[in-house]
Amino acid sequence: MKRRTLLATGASAAIAAALGVPARAQDKTKVGFIYVGPINDGGWTQHHHHSAMEMVEHFGDAVDFVYQESVPEGPDAERAITQMALGGADIIFTTSFGYMDPTINVAAKFPDVKFEHATGYKMADNVSVYSARFYEGRAVQGTLAGRMTQSNKIGYIASVPIPEVVRGINSAYLHAKKVNPDVEFKIIWIFEWLNPAKEADAAKALIEQGCDVILQHTDSTAPQQAAKDAEGDVYTFGQAADMAEFGPKPRISSIIDEWAPYYIDRVQAVMDGTWSSTNTWDGIGAGMVGIGEISSAVPDDVKAEAEALRDQIAAGEYHPFTGPINKQDGSVWLAEGEVADDGTLAGLSFYVEGIDGDIPS
Amino acid sequence: MDINPILLLAAVMVASTPVLLAAIGELVVERSGVLNLGVEGMMITGAVFGYIIGHGSGSAIGGFAAAALAGACLSLIFGFLTQFLLTNQTATGLGLTLFGLGLSSLVGQGATATYPVTVPRLPIPLLSDIPSLGPILFNHDAVVYLSILLIVLVWFIMFRTRAGLILRATGENHDAAHALGYPVRLVRMLAIFFGGGCAGLAGAYISLVRVPQWTDGITAGAGWIALAIVVFASWKPFRLLIGAYLFGGVTVLQLNLQADGTLALLDIAIGLLAVAAAVVWLTRSITKKAAAPMDNLLSVIILVLSVVYGLLRLAGMQTIPIEYLSMLPYLATIAVLVGLRASNAPASLGKTFHAST
Numbered sequence: 001m002k003r004r005t006l007l008a009t010g011a012s013a014a015i016a017a018a019l020g021v022p023a024r025a026q027d028k029t030k031v032g033f034i035y036v037g038p039i040n041d042g043g044w045t046q047h048h049h050h051s052a053m054e055m056v057e058h059f060g061d062a063v064d065f066v067y068q069e070s071v072p073e074g075p076d077a078e079r080a081i082t083q084m085a086l087g088g089a090d091i092i093f094t095t096s097f098g099y100m101d102p103t104i105n106v107a108a109k110f111p112d113v114k115f116e117h118a119t120g121y122k123m124a125d126n127v128s129v130y131s132a133r134f135y136e137g138r139a140v141q142g143t144l145a146g147r148m149t150q151s152n153k154i155g156y157i158a159s160v161p162i163p164e165v166v167r168g169i170n171s172a173y174l175h176a177k178k179v180n181p182d183v184e185f186k187i188i189w190i191f192e193w194l195n196p197a198k199e200a201d202a203a204k205a206l207i208e209q210g211c212d213v214i215l216q217h218t219d220s221t222a223p224q225q226a227a228k229d230a231e232g233d234v235y236t237f238g239q240a241a242d243m244a245e246f247g248p249k250p251r252i253s254s255i256i257d258e259w260a261p262y263y264i265d266r267v268q269a270v271m272d273g274t275w276s277s278t279n280t281w282d283g284i285g286a287g288m289v290g291i292g293e294i295s296s297a298v299p300d301d302v303k304a305e306a307e308a309l310r311d312q313i314a315a316g317e318y319h320p321f322t323g324p325i326n327k328q329d330g331s332v333w334l335a336e337g338e339v340a341d342d343g344t345l346a347g348l349s350f351y352v353e354g355i356d357g358d359i360p361s
Numbered sequence: 362m363d364i365n366p367i368l369l370l371a372a373v374m375v376a377s378t379p380v381l382l383a384a385i386g387e388l389v390v391e392r393s394g395v396l397n398l399g400v401e402g403m404m405i406t407g408a409v410f411g412y413i414i415g416h417g418s419g420s421a422i423g424g425f426a427a428a429a430l431a432g433a434c435l436s437l438i439f440g441f442l443t444q445f446l447l448t449n450q451t452a453t454g455l456g457l458t459l460f461g462l463g464l465s466s467l468v469g470q471g472a473t474a475t476y477p478v479t480v481p482r483l484p485i486p487l488l489s490d491i492p493s494l495g496p497i498l499f500n501h502d503a504v505v506y507l508s509i510l511l512i513v514l515v516w517f518i519m520f521r522t523r524a525g526l527i528l529r530a531t532g533e534n535h536d537a538a539h540a541l542g543y544p545v546r547l548v549r550m551l552a553i554f555f556g557g558g559c560a561g562l563a564g565a566y567i568s569l570v571r572v573p574q575w576t577d578g579i580t581a582g583a584g585w586i587a588l589a590i591v592v593f594a595s596w597k598p599f600r601l602l603i604g605a606y607l608f609g610g611v612t613v614l615q616l617n618l619q620a621d622g623t624l625a626l627l628d629i630a631i632g633l634l635a636v637a638a639a640v641v642w643l644t645r646s647i648t649k650k651a652a653a654p655m656d657n658l659l660s661v662i663i664l665v666l667s668v669v670y671g672l673l674r675l676a677g678m679q680t681i682p683i684e685y686l687s688m689l690p691y692l693a694t695i696a697v698l699v700g701l702r703a704s705n706a707p708a709s710l711g712k713t714f715h716a717s718t
C-alpha cells in the first residue's frame with residue numbers, strides 16, 4: 001500500500017514537473033496540429049498534414065512537429081488543444097470549423113501560445129483565423145459540371161450546414177446554371193465531415209436518382225469510388241486533395257487546399273517574433289486554392305472555358321458572386337454588377353434562387 | 362419522384378447487410394447468456410483485416426475469411442477474460458471496442474486510397490430473370506444472400522435442434538444447464554466465437570463492398586446499432602431481419618428523400634408499413650394468439666403513426682425535417698424496450714457464471 005502511494009506521488013510529481021515547466025528551453029519552435037480526421041482520410045485532413053509536412057521539411061531541425069488526429073469537434077477538442085499547449089507548443093493550428101470555441105477558450109488560458117484556427121471567424125490577441133475562398137474553386141467546378149452533365153441533374157454531398165458549405169453550393173449552382181440553364185441540383189446533407197459509409201450511400205442515392213455529376217464537400221474518397229463503380233459515366237471532383245488516383249474518370253478536376261505557404265509563413269513569424277493576430281482569406285489568386293488538373297475526359301473547349309474562368313478569378317477580374325443574383329425566395333440579393341462583400345459571404349446562410357430545399361438548421 | 366422504388370429496395374438490402382450480419386452474431390451470443398458490447402471493435406477489426414488481406418491476395422473470399430477470423434480471434438480475448446477470468450462483461454465488452462478501434466487504426470496505417478478487390482455479383486437463376494424486379498433484387502453479391510441464409514440457419518438451429526436448446530438453456534439459467542451436465546463455458550465460448558466471426562464479416566462487407574475502401578473509424582457506430590437491433594428484435598432471428606432492414610431502410614430513405622425533395626417516397630414507405638401492420642394486427646386478432654402482445658402493440662403504434670402522417674399530408678405538409686426520420690429507428694427501439702416489461706431477454710444475460718456457485 002505504502003509503496004503504491006509512493007509511486008503515485010512520484011508519478012504525479014513527474015507529471016507536474018513536465019506540465020509546470022513548459023519545455024521551451026530549447027531553441028526549437030514547437031508546432032502543433034489538431035486534425036478532425038485521420039491523416040490518411042484521402043482528403044481534408046490528409047492535405048493539412050501534407051502541407052504541415054512541407055512546412056516541416058522547409059524548416060528542417062528548427063521545428064519540433066507534433067500532431068493529434070481524429071479529434072472530435074466539441075468539448076474533447078478543448079482537452080486535446082490544452083494538452084498540446086501544456087506540452088510546450090509555441091503555435092497550434094486547429095484545422096476544423098468546430099474547433100472554434102475550444103480554440104478561443106484554450107487560447108485565453110495560454111496567452112503566450114499562438115493559435116491559428118482554420119475556417120472560423122472568432123479571433124483573439126493570440127488567435128488568428130485563416131481560410132481559403134473555396135467558392136472560387138466551386139465556380140470552376142460548377143462550370144465544368146454544367147457542361148458535362150447529360151441528365152442535367154447534379155448531385156451535391158453537403159457536410160455540415162455552415163456558411164462555407166452554403167457558399168460552395170451557391171457558387172457551384174450559379175456557374176452551372178450560367179452555362180446550362182436546365183441544371184437541377186440535388187443536395188444531400190450528411191451532417192458529418194467524414195463518414196465514408198454515409199458518403200458512399202449518399203453518392204449512390206444521387207446516382208440512382210439520375211445525377212451524373214457529383215460534387216462533394218466531405219472529406220473521404222468514398223463518393224469517388226461509388227461513381228467509379230456506377231454504370232455509365234458519372235463525373236466527380238477531388239475535394240481538398242487532388243484525388244488524382246480516381247482520374248481521368250470519374251474525377252475530372254479538383255479543388256486543392258494549398259496550406260503549405262501559409263504554414264511556412266506563420267511559423268516563420270513565430271520564429272522572428274513578428275507574429276500577430278490576423279484574418280487571412282485567400283483564394284485562387286494568392287495560391288491558397290488550387291484547381292487540380294482538368295482531365296482528358298473533358299472536351300478541350302470546356303476545359304479552356306473553365307481555365308479561362310479560373311484565370312479571371314485569379315487575376316481579380318471576376319468575382320463569383322457578381323449580381324444580378326436573387327435569394328431563394330426571389331428577393332434581390334445583389335443588383336446588376338454588384339459584388340458580394342466579405343462580411344455577407346462570411347455569414348452566408350441562404351440559397352440563391354433556383355435551388356430547391358431548405359438549409360437544415 | 363426521381364427514383365425507382367425497386368432500386369431503392371436493392372440499396373436498402375446492401376445498406377442493411379453489415380448491421381444484419383453483426384446483429385445475428387450478437388443474437389447468438391446473447392442467447393447463450395453473454396453480453397458482448399465489443400461488436401463495434403470486432404467489426405472494425407474485421408474491416409481492416411478484410412481490406413488488407415482481400416487487397417493483398419486479390420481475392421474477395423480471402424478477405425472475408427480473414428475478416429471473420431480476425432473478428433473471431435478478437436472475440437476470444439473477450440471470451441477468455443469473461444468466461445475464465447470472470448471479468449465483468451459490460452466493462453470487458455466496452456474495452457474490446459476501444460481496443461478494436463485502436464488496433465484497426467494501427468494496422469490500417471498506410472492501407473488507404475488503393476483500389477479494393479471487386480466482389481462479383483451472383484445472380485440467382487430463374488429469379489433474376491423476372492422482368493424489372495429480378496435484375497435488381499436477385500442480383501446481389503454473395504454476402505447479401507449469405508446474411509439472409511444465416512438468419513434462417515440460426516433460427517433453425519436455435520429452435521429446431523438439440524444444440525439450439527442447449528444454447529438457449531445456457532442463456533436462460535446457466536446453473537440449471539450446468540447441473541444437467543452441459544458445458545456452459547464451452548457453449549458460451551463457441552457462441553462468442555461465432556459472434557466475433559459474424560462481426561468481422563460485417564466489417565469486411567463495409568470495407569470491401571459498401572464503401573469500399575479503408576479509412577479510420579469506417580464502421581461509424583454500426584456495431585452499436587447492431588446491439589440495439591438485437592434488443593429491438595426481442596432476441597428473435599426473423600424479427601432481427603425486419604429490424605435490420607428497417608434501420609437500413611431509414612438510412613437509405615432519408616438520403617433519397619433529401620435528394621428527391623418530395624415526400625412521394627415516404628408516402629410509399631409508410632403506406633407499405635401500414636398495410637403490413639394492419640395485416641399482422643388483423644391476423645393476430647382473428648387467431649386470438651395471445652402469445653405475442655408485442656406484435657399487436659407495435660402494429661397499433663405503426664397504424665396510429667401512419668394515420669397521423671396521412672392526415673398531415675392531407676393538410677398540405679410538403680417537407681419533413683430529416684432529423685425526425687433519422688430518429689425513427691431509435692424511437693422504435695425505445696418503444697419496444699418499454700413494451701418489453703415482461704422481458705424476453707435471456708434470464709442469465711450478462712451474469713457471471715462460476716461452476717462452484
